[in-house]
Amino acid sequence: MKLITAVVKPHRLDEIKEALQAFGVQGLTVTEASGYGRQRGHTEVYRGAEYTVDLVPKIRIEVLVEDDDADQVLEVVVKAARTGKIGDGKVWSVPVETAIRVRTGERGPDAL
Amino acid sequence: MPPGITIAADAPELSAANTGFMLICSALVMLMTPGLAFFYGGMVRVKSTLNMLMMSFISLGIVTILWVLYGFSIAFGTDHGSLFGWESDYVGLSGLGVNQLWDGYTIPVYVFAVFQLMFAIITPALISGALADRVKFTAWALFVALWATIVYFPVAHWVWGTGGWAFELGVIDFAGGTAVHVNAGAAALGVILVIGKRVGFKKDPMRPHSLPLVMLGAALLWFGWFGFNAGSWLGNDDGVGALMFVNTQVATAAAMLAWLLYEKIRHGAFTTLGAASGAVAGLVAITPAGGSCSPLGAIAIGAIAGLLCAMAVGLKFRFGFDDSLDVVGVHLVGGVAGSILVGFFATGGGQSKAQGLFYGGGLEQLWKQLAGVGAVLAYSLIASAVLALLIDRTIGMRVGEDDEVAGIDQVEHAETAYDFSGAGGGTAPRTTVVPAPVADSAQAPAQTQQNKKVDA
Numbered sequence: 016m017k018l019i020t021a022v023v024k025p026h027r028l029d030e031i032k033e034a035l036q037a038f039g040v041q042g043l044t045v046t047e048a049s050g051y052g053r054q055r056g057h058t059e060v061y062r063g064a065e066y067t068v069d070l071v072p073k074i075r076i077e078v079l080v081e082d083d084d085a086d087q088v089l090e091v092v093v094k095a096a097r098t099g100k101i102g103d104g105k106v107w108s109v110p111v112e113t114a115i116r117v118r119t120g121e122r123g124p125d126a127l
Numbered sequence: 128m129p130p131g132i133t134i135a136a137d138a139p140e141l142s143a144a145n146t147g148f149m150l151i152c153s154a155l156v157m158l159m160t161p162g163l164a165f166f167y168g169g170m171v172r173v174k175s176t177l178n179m180l181m182m183s184f185i186s187l188g189i190v191t192i193l194w195v196l197y198g199f200s201i202a203f204g205t206d207h208g209s210l211f212g213w214e215s216d217y218v219g220l221s222g223l224g225v226n227q228l229w230d231g232y233t234i235p236v237y238v239f240a241v242f243q244l245m246f247a248i249i250t251p252a253l254i255s256g257a258l259a260d261r262v263k264f265t266a267w268a269l270f271v272a273l274w275a276t277i278v279y280f281p282v283a284h285w286v287w288g289t290g291g292w293a294f295e296l297g298v299i300d301f302a303g304g305t306a307v308h309v310n311a312g313a314a315a316l317g318v319i320l321v322i323g324k325r326v327g328f329k330k331d332p333m334r335p336h337s338l339p340l341v342m343l344g345a346a347l348l349w350f351g352w353f354g355f356n357a358g359s360w361l362g363n364d365d366g367v368g369a370l371m372f373v374n375t376q377v378a379t380a381a382a383m384l385a386w387l388l389y390e391k392i393r394h395g396a397f398t399t400l401g402a403a404s405g406a407v408a409g410l411v412a413i414t415p416a417g418g419s420c421s422p423l424g425a426i427a428i429g430a431i432a433g434l435l436c437a438m439a440v441g442l443k444f445r446f447g448f449d450d451s452l453d454v455v456g457v458h459l460v461g462g463v464a465g466s467i468l469v470g471f472f473a474t475g476g477g478q479s480k481a482q483g484l485f486y487g488g489g490l491e492q493l494w495k496q497l498a499g500v501g502a503v504l505a506y507s508l509i510a511s512a513v514l515a516l517l518i519d520r521t522i523g524m525r526v527g528e529d530d531e532v533a534g535i536d537q538v539e540h541a542e543t544a545y546d547f548s549g550a551g552g553g554t555a556p557r558t559t560v561v562p563a564p565v566a567d568s569a570q571a572p573a574q575t576q577q578n579k580k581v582d583a
Contacts, residue, residue, distance in 0.1 A: 059334070060394045062404060062440045062453060066332045 206290025312459025382409025
């Protein structure tokens, strides 16, 4: 199994959700997050005083998938999240040892 | 009361129209103080919002009472040595008949007293913007009472009271550029030089927490300002009040546009705070000048003031004094600009026969304006600094550093402005309500014990 994590722009959530549903992913977790990448946030001006806002709002989406699907799911997320502008975010995957469905106790791929 | 008044040969009679007009103007000016509270309240961080609102609001309480007790008497009573007034009938407003007229006008003394009261309320409130986040509420309340007594009431007499030295000299301050804005701006500078900077000034970001509140406040100020300015002729029989209304609108518009243009060129964006600040700068600048200039002159005065104030707000970073919400940059600079520009733009066709430099009047009016502004600035600056020092040495002006960092709302008012905990479901801090003590002493102790407060 793989855990796919995407930290992306908040307004892309609906597109990503729909794309994942169309692909057949059963569930996901969404968290509000903040952070910055290479562009380091943005600048705001108040009466001439400039404030650098480093941490900009993001959402973090987490999905558990089977190993065989991982690459395709990564592609699906990247495609749906992309706007082409700076600050689009990052997506990555990491191996997962085990997963358990709490209600039934099923383990591994059955728990997804 | 504007200089250059003409008292009719026949004793004036009460005018229902003017009285009604002035009562509405008084109510409009009253609205400026809560407007100012929101203008300032939106500019501070979340943790100081309530304190900022309260610093304006408390003036409505304290100054109202002092005004009735002795303030009106000091400001508008019989002159003593051109420095202050006193009139026993005005003490407690007790010796007045309901239809007794303000001398030379068609409105009752009560109406004049209440109109001027609203000016006396907003002036100390204006100072509070410079002191955001860091002053003990008790110290502030004491300062308001002392400052109104020692600075505002006498200065109002100088500028508007019959016999006051600036009034007799012929200084034009139609609606309070000198007595209100220069006075408050200089006081703000005096106090902050004593109390010092906020913790984290120039290091921590101190962004305004709610620009919509700032805009709401600026809009209320703009609206109320029509009462402030148009009402200052104390009636509208001859159109000067209407001229003032027009000038107030156009100068404010010009100042807002000038500030925005400056910002766009200098910083690359038309900001909301710039629009609100520019509007207030224009209102401040046209206040002394609007009764004596033409609408075109008002556009020039507004534009100049908008530009000057936009440039001036950066001074605090350069000189290192922490004028939190730019009271000096907007009110002092705007007030000085407007008061001096009278010396250039007075047409001689409005409230006063005096003509400015651009209308063939030479330098005479300009010198008078400079004298009025200079004296009020110096007196207010020094007296306010001394008062602040006095309070600081006795009960202390500032809250503790820890309290300032934690937030003055919690410490001084036992409240917070916004409850963000509801949105998050189960993560809200646990609190228990402790009921107020009840009259029945047998039940009260048991109940209080059961409901011990859990601190968040």
